[in-house]
Amino acid sequence: MFFMKxxxxxxxxxxxxSAATKLADEGCDVTIIEKNSMAGGRARVFNEKGFVFDMGPSWYWMPDIFERYFAEFGKKPSDYYNLVRLDPSYKVIFNKxxxxxxxxxxxxxxELFESIEVGSAARLRDFLEKSKYKYDVGIGEFVWKPSISITEFFDIRLASKAISLDLFASFGKHxxxxxxxxxxxxxxxxxxxxxGATPQNTPALYSLMNYAEIALGTWYPMGGMHEIIKGMxxxxKEKGVKFKLSEPVTKIVVEGKLAKTVVTEKGTYEADVVIGGADYHHIENNLLTDKTRNYDEKHWDKQVMAPSSLLFYLGVNRKIDKLTHHNLFFDEDFNVHADEIYTNPKWPSKPLFYASAPSKTDNSVAPxxxxxxxxxxxxxxxxxDNEAIREKYYHIVMDRLEAYVGHDIRNHVVYKRSFAVDDFKNDYNSYKGNAYGLANTLMQTAxxxxxxxxxxxxxxxxxxxxxxxxxxxxPSLISGLVVAKQVMKENN
Structure with missing residues (x-):
């Protein structure tokens, strides 16, 4: 334990x-500086006309990671929010x-799989058994490594496991x-x-995601995803972390090989350690000088980014038929949409989309x-990104949604807000307006x-x-704990 860094x-x-709480628990004097008016990053929340809208993440997968996070401090998720398992986990709509x-x-x-393809129930069990191994090793061991050097993976035990993790096979083929x-x-x-990549360009390792969503389940914290942030x-605060909200950082002052102060629009803060939890590219390009950056602009431009998103938050003054909590509209060609995201970037001609109706589970998020x-x-x-483009896609999606549910929705929308590329840039300093960070391709792993x-x-x-x-x-929860432990290791 190192005291009062x-x-x-x-x-x-x-x-x-995550990083701040762990370091405060170890005795550090920790201050979080946040540009927005509330904590949460992409998982902020807003209230309008009796509706409570989660702004970003809406899927609660890998409940064991949340349990492990809170257990670091002798707590449980249930100390802060009430989880319910969704059944069905989600619905996929292929056509009317x-x-x-x-x-x-x-x-x-x-039984469902077997009804679709004879023999697939047994193959599902086999697939999930292999996926569980990937989950246990990938999530249990690999992702907790700081990945500063390739030598971290030279452990013979892990190296032998890496072969069976199918790192070099594509998920699509697997x-x-x-x-x-x-x-x-x-x-x-x-x-x-x-x-953030096509199945063909994603390592088969990530079949661990199937194990997570099928075996571990799809959950929902009552009140919305922001309840997790409130708990965190x-x-x-219980551990002593101080918060400075609505205070954009403008500069990290480096003297020699040490970051000495963090400058904001409102003040200057001395530091023994600085952790950048904002957009990495923004920190490097806007808060540091050329001489103190890890990567230049050419490096960043070569990175394969995960998608951005066009989001709509809608308050509807009637119940909507046929929808469950999570609904995936695969009623257009996936390959065409994927090509228009990853290979030939453009606004999609016939987009797939996702619709979440948390009010199907939680009465507190809508009147x-x-x-x-x-x-x-x-x-x-x-x-x-402009309002005309957003409005065009609003009607494309709503035409299909209304055709599916069989009744009017648009005339019952009493609140509407959109959020897209420019908002990701403005609100989160997000590189290229991405929503999910870097794509998990093989060349962008570990x-x-x-x-x-x-x-x-x-x-x-x-x-x-x-x-x-x-x-x-x-992974973000893990990232915070991993960097906190690296700080403790190097500054003890």
């Missing part, structure tokens, strides 16, 4: 909160006549060893969309008789990701979705 954490998202709801019960899921039916393939490839903030609707269209990062440590400034570290272990809420 002054630590400044830039950014109050999941990773920043064809849809599949994924049951939470494993036996029912096997999944086709088990299933042939196109609908089952779409179901199994769906979680990969959250990793309460815990951070009685109303529906809280969150719509997400994945798009390429750094596209032109020590091939941007380093969590500045190589020229000895006491400057990074955490969050642009460094290890990668995008998503559970």
């Amino acid at each position: 002054k630590v400044i954490v830039i950014g109050a998202g999941f990773a920043g909160l 006549e064809e849809e599949i709801s994924l049951p939470a019960n494993m036996q029912k899921l096997e 999944i086709r060893k088990f299933f042939k039916n196109e609908r089952l393939l779409q179901l199994m490839e769906f979680p990969i969309l959250f990793l 903030v309460a815990l951070a 009685e008789g109303s529906e809280n609707l969150f719509i997400l269209i994945p798009i390429a990062p750094d596209l032109e 020590f091939l990701k941007p380093s969590l440590k500045n190589k020229k400034v000895n006491n400057l570290y990074y955490t969050g979705q642009l460094t290890v272990p990668g995008p998503g809420v559970p």
